[in-house]
Amino acid sequence: xxxxxxxxxxxxxxxxxxxxxxxxxxxDIVRIVASGLNAKxxxxxxxxNDSDELILNATYGLSPNSIGEIKxxxxxxxxxxxxxxxRILNLKDPHFHPGFKYFPDSGEEEYLSFLAIPLNIAGRCxxxxxxxxxxxxCFSEYIVNMAKTIGTQLANLLLNADVxxxxxxxxxxxxxxxxxxxxxxxxxxxxxxxxxxxNVGIAIGNAYIFDTNNPFINITHTDPxxxxxxxxxxxxxxxxxxxxxxALEKKALSLISEADASIFHAHLLFLEDKSLLSxxxxxxxxxxxxxxxxxxxxxxxxxxIFSNLKDKSFRDKAMDFKDVMIRLLETVLKLKxxxxxxxxxxxxxxxxxxxxxxxxxxxxxxxLPANVKxxxxxxxxxxxxxxxxxxxxxxxxxxxxxxxxxxVRDNDIILMDCYGEIAYVNPPDFIIDRYGSxxxxxxxxxxxxxxxxxxxxxxxxxxxxxxxNIGLLSETILLNKxxxxxxxxxxxxxxxxxxxxxxxxEEQYEIFSKVFKIVxxxxxxxxxxxxxxxxxxxxxxxLEEENPALGIRGARLLLSKPEILKPHLKAILRAGENGKLNxxxxxxxxxxxxxxLKQILEEVKAELTSAGINYSKNYRFGIMIEVPSIIMDLKNxxxxxxxxxxxxxxxxxxxxxxxxxxxxxxxxxxVLHPGFLxxxxxxxxxxxxxxxxKVSVCGDVACKPLFIPLIIGSAxxxxxxxxxxxxxxxxxxxxxxxxxxxxxMSKAIDMADDFQVLSFLNNEFANRKIQHLIQExxxxxx
Numbered sequence: 005x006x007x008x009x010x011x012x013x014x015x016x017x018x019x020x021x022x023x024x025x026x027x028x029x030x031x032d033i034v035r036i037v038a039s040g041l042n043a044k045x046x047x048x049x050x051x052x053n054d055s056d057e058l059i060l061n062a063t064y065g066l067s068p069n070s071i072g073e074i075k076x077x078x079x080x081x082x083x084x085x086x087x088x089x090x091r092i093l094n095l096k097d098p099h100f101h102p103g104f105k106y107f108p109d110s111g112e113e114e115y116l117s118f119l120a121i122p123l124n125i126a127g128r129c130x131x132x133x134x135x136x137x138x139x140x141x142c143f144s145e146y147i148v149n150m151a152k153t154i155g156t157q158l159a160n161l162l163l164n165a166d167v168x169x170x171x172x173x174x175x176x177x178x179x180x181x182x183x184x185x186x187x188x189x190x191x192x193x194x195x196x197x198x199x200x201x202x203n204v205g206i207a208i209g210n211a212y213i214f215d216t217n218n219p220f221i222n223i224t225h226t227d228p229x230x231x232x233x234x235x236x237x238x239x240x241x242x243x244x245x246x247x248x249x250x251a252l253e254k255k256a257l258s259l260i261s262e263a264d265a266s267i268f269h270a271h272l273l274f275l276e277d278k279s280l281l282s283x284x285x286x287x288x289x290x291x292x293x294x295x296x297x298x299x300x301x302x303x304x305x306x307x308x309i310f311s312n313l314k315d316k317s318f319r320d321k322a323m324d325f326k327d328v329m330i331r332l333l334e335t336v337l338k339l340k341x342x343x344x345x346x347x348x349x350x351x352x353x354x355x356x357x358x359x360x361x362x363x364x365x366x367x368x369x370x371x372l373p374a375n376v377k378x379x380x381x382x383x384x385x386x387x388x389x390x391x392x393x394x395x396x397x398x399x400x401x402x403x404x405x406x407x408x409x410x411x412v413r414d415n416d417i418i419l420m421d422c423y424g425e426i427a428y429v430n431p432p433d434f435i436i437d438r439y440g441s442x443x444x445x446x447x448x449x450x451x452x453x454x455x456x457x458x459x460x461x462x463x464x465x466x467x468x469x470x471x472x473n474i475g476l477l478s479e480t481i482l483l484n485k486x487x488x489x490x491x492x493x494x495x496x497x498x499x500x501x502x503x504x505x506x507x508x509x510e511e512q513y514e515i516f517s518k519v520f521k522i523v524x525x526x527x528x529x530x531x532x533x534x535x536x537x538x539x540x541x542x543x544x545x546x547l548e549e550e551n552p553a554l555g556i557r558g559a560r561l562l563l564s565k566p567e568i569l570k571p572h573l574k575a576i577l578r579a580g581e582n583g584k585l586n587x588x589x590x591x592x593x594x595x596x597x598x599x600x601l602k603q604i605l606e607e608v609k610a611e612l613t614s615a616g617i618n619y620s621k622n623y624r625f626g627i628m629i630e631v632p633s634i635i636m637d638l639k640n641x642x643x644x645x646x647x648x649x650x651x652x653x654x655x656x657x658x659x660x661x662x663x664x665x666x667x668x669x670x671x672x673x674x675v676l677h678p679g680f681l682x683x684x685x686x687x688x689x690x691x692x693x694x695x696x697x698k699v700s701v702c703g704d705v706a707c708k709p710l711f712i713p714l715i716i717g718s719a720x721x722x723x724x725x726x727x728x729x730x731x732x733x734x735x736x737x738x739x740x741x742x743x744x745x746x747x748x749m750s751k752a753i754d755m756a757d758d759f760q761v762l763s764f765l766n767n768e769f770a771n772r773k774i775q776h777l778i779q780e781x782x783x784x785x786x
Contacts, residue, residue, distance in 0.1 A: 007636040012040035012150070013157055013759075029060035033161075034726050037063045037154060038135070038538070041147055045115055045136035049074075049083050050162060051129065058087055058132065065136065074107050081105035083132050086120035092152070093120040094142050116140040121151045123159040124775065128437055130162040138160040153763045185552060195404050195429040197380060197412070201422045202391030204726065205400030206439060207378035209356035213409060214364070219327075219333055223300040231289050233284045238284065239293045241335040246275050248331060252367050257457035262697040270369075274328040280306075295336050303329045323384060327365040334760075358418040358427075364390045369397075376746045377419045380408045380427055392498060395476060402427055452731035456487035460734040464741040468716065470733055471527065471724040473702060475514055480522040484728035487734065490526030490584070492724020493649070493702045494519065496572070497534050516579030529586035529724075530576050531628065533568065534558050558591020558630075563600055573608045577619035585623040588649060593631040595640045602644065624698075629687060630654035638687065649724075650687060652703025656680060675705055676758040676765070681714060685749060688718035700724060710765050710775040716742065717749025732777065739772050 045065030471492030
């Protein structure tokens, strides 16, 4: 069956790619479907929202004159009944059915079988596909399943057509000088902004163009009365700026964790940096400048230096520098009684705001009111302090969003999808509808949260453990809200990334201890520092590498820098003294690395014992499975570890040589490829053979309902994910038994490709009437 579906789907895809005329496209498609399903008739009825009617848009087998003429209300006739009730109708002798309605001159009276497939996407029915033959019999399950799968592809096509219609009927694009054309790809005319996710989440609101004022622009040279007087003003301004920075740190501390508040330590370092202050004073005195003009000259010089740095995370520090220098300049100007332009106070009056800015400084973010629902910023990335603050404050943030402030106008409606790293400007209704279920959280109604505290159990009562992935102390409060049973992945790298120096053992101990106190009696799995590659630390010296992703990162970095690893491990062991501690090491590629890591851990314990310091004696030792080489040595690995956690994100990336941040290289469907699934099952089965060695999945696939039966079917009964996904995954688990999951996985790994697996899983969810649980937008028919 799957080969046939693949053949039909490819033919439809070819038509879509080559045919620009919508009507001709549908005409070709109904002919392909009828031929592929060995049917005499295939018709597509599309729902028109304005007239509240289903209208025949294309047919193969019925009279061509019926196109556009046959219309029916939802519930009218068998087709209308299928649409209204959103269910498949498979009938023989349909004319005997009480709901049958005859349309004269259509030519359908000679057809004695009737199959109606609602065309659904994201919970919305866009129309109905009807297939008919001359035989007086119901269609086989084989044909019904093929028709359902093809229907998904047709629903996507109708959705795209809806885009064209929405855009053609609006003058919005004309305001942007982007008139829609039927010859264009439908998606080209939707105004979209792409970037990188600073913090995940989905939000909708009205745009507020936030002008990050740069007062340096208006500073010009004037001769001062006295350099001595100017230096006095500078010294007073520095003292006041330091007080303001400490106040910001205090506010950050009241909102989030101490670790996050340390962002403003970086600001204090700038304000106390001897070389920077000497540069300002020297520029002022030697050139007879005013304080403000001296600040401007030094600011301009340093910004150029920052912009020329190779590493993006280092360049992100320019925002902190700018934040400090503007604070210092504004203080100087106030001391001189110069008026300063500030943002409109209107920001505090309006509701549900999406802030759009060329850049957002950390101090500005802390000053924003509670009515801000999202942030779109042209500059900065995931390592920028603004991203980390947004994460701590649970505000969706889209960073590196090029030209966002130029594209968006004040009060435009913005829909942000920071999971998909995209934002829509004045989105058509169908896009808002498509996000409808997810946007429930925007209305403070979160699906499935009512049962969040219930245990995750399969339909036959087997317990599945769902834990949380977190990176900040402030996220621990979400465990209880969403029903997570402990922490399956605590990312320690954020603690390092937000600093301009290595955190001390005591600083780490203080934060890690708070985590254990909040989590109480649940497990806490702390992943040791995972730095390098895409997560460099700005204060460490790195050798230049041609391919950092395959260089010194993860376990390799830790083993090369015991001066970082040892205090790190001491803080973790001390914090977990009275808790259930799991220590997990990232990016391990050989069993030899495991042995070396355990040796260092023993050295650390000996040093703590010698110093008379208490620490956890009952911790468990584990590793992340992310590098394919370690899977080839699982037999030896199992002797050395207490548990393993499968990091599917990196494992997939290294297995398929596909950068997951590169859309051109990364096909998101490939995680469903039987080859990848076989690898998952090998790991699960191997752990089962070794006395049920503890194994979990902590990658993105654990958040996707469609993947859950595959994980459980691999003998893996533990997963970890961002806390907000826990209720959804619990709901998914309740619809499958262990044996059903095993059967699903067994069938999936024997299929030819990811397309077949996707179709198969969609059918499994449809048969259980739980298609609504599949919220992932990236499972696409190819």
